[in-house]
Amino acid sequence: MTSPYVSRSLPPAWQQFVEQCQNCRQCSLGQTRKQAVVWRGALSAPLMFIGEGPGAEEDARGEPFVGAAGRLLDLLLTAYGLDESVYHIGNVVKCRPPENRVPTEDEARACRPLLARQFNLVKPKVIVLLGATAFKYFTGSSEGISKVRGQWIEKNGYLILPTFHPAFILRNNRERIRLWEDIGLVRAKLEELDYLPKLSCQPDMPAGRR
Numbered sequence: 142m143t144s145p146y147v148s149r150s151l152p153p154a155w156q157q158f159v160e161q162c163q164n165c166r167q168c169s170l171g172q173t174r175k176q177a178v179v180w181r182g183a184l185s186a187p188l189m190f191i192g193e194g195p196g197a198e199e200d201a202r203g204e205p206f207v208g209a210a211g212r213l214l215d216l217l218l219t220a221y222g223l224d225e226s227v228y229h230i231g232n233v234v235k236c237r238p239p240e241n242r243v244p245t246e247d248e249a250r251a252c253r254p255l256l257a258r259q260f261n262l263v264k265p266k267v268i269v270l271l272g273a274t275a276f277k278y279f280t281g282s283s284e285g286i287s288k289v290r291g292q293w294i295e296k297n298g299y300l301i302l303p304t305f306h307p308a309f310i311l312r313n314n315r316e317r318i319r320l321w322e323d324i325g326l327v328r329a330k331l332e333e334l335d336y337l338p339k340l341s342c343q344p345d346m347p348a349g350r351r
């Protein structure tokens with residue numbers, strides 16, 4: 142097992158945060174994980190993605206969204222000129238739920254202080270909630286993700302956009318256009334907030350999975 146965080150020279154606050162995550166046993170997921178999966182992307186970023194929880198590949202490699210769903214997300218983000226220099230990506234729980242089940246409310250609650258600390262370190266302006274679980278645990282709302290996706294929520298100074306999880310798109314490719322549209326909204330918002338220059342032309346939606 143290799144941890145991607147060990148070889149990096151991280152600022153002290155990040156080093157402490159990684160250690161806190163790797164030593165955490167606040168819920169039972171800490172007993173079955175290989176390692177805590179903390180983030181991928183920039184340490185400080187205007188854009189932060191929050192997913193559900195790590196899968197097998199993430200558990201083994203120690204980074205979120207490095208499996209098939211992550212590759213699809215990267216494909217769509219890259220087409221819109223969004224790379225790891227402008228975003229930070231993590232999950233509502235940092236340890237893999239056995240058999241990739243949905244994390245429980247108690248597990249999400251136990252992990253929330255770590256996510257809050259992560260927000261304070263990253264200081265994003267725009268937050269994208271990937272999928273129903275992230276939306277439910279982040280907002281406390283029980284609305285369906287199909288109903289709320291693509292609609293901005295303003296809360297505590299953050300601009301929050303719920304959208305589909307890329308793993309859902311892998312199973313339902315005809316909905317790819319919805320995730321693509323929502324990434325377009327995010328790109329436009331970052332331009333409006335002067336984090337990014339305007340694109341000279343709108344990109345075409347990529348096909349395939351990369």
Ligand code: SF4
Binds near residue numbers: 168170177234252255
């Ligand atoms: S999921 Fe979160 S709260 Fe639970 S053990 Fe892992 S880091 Fe700790």
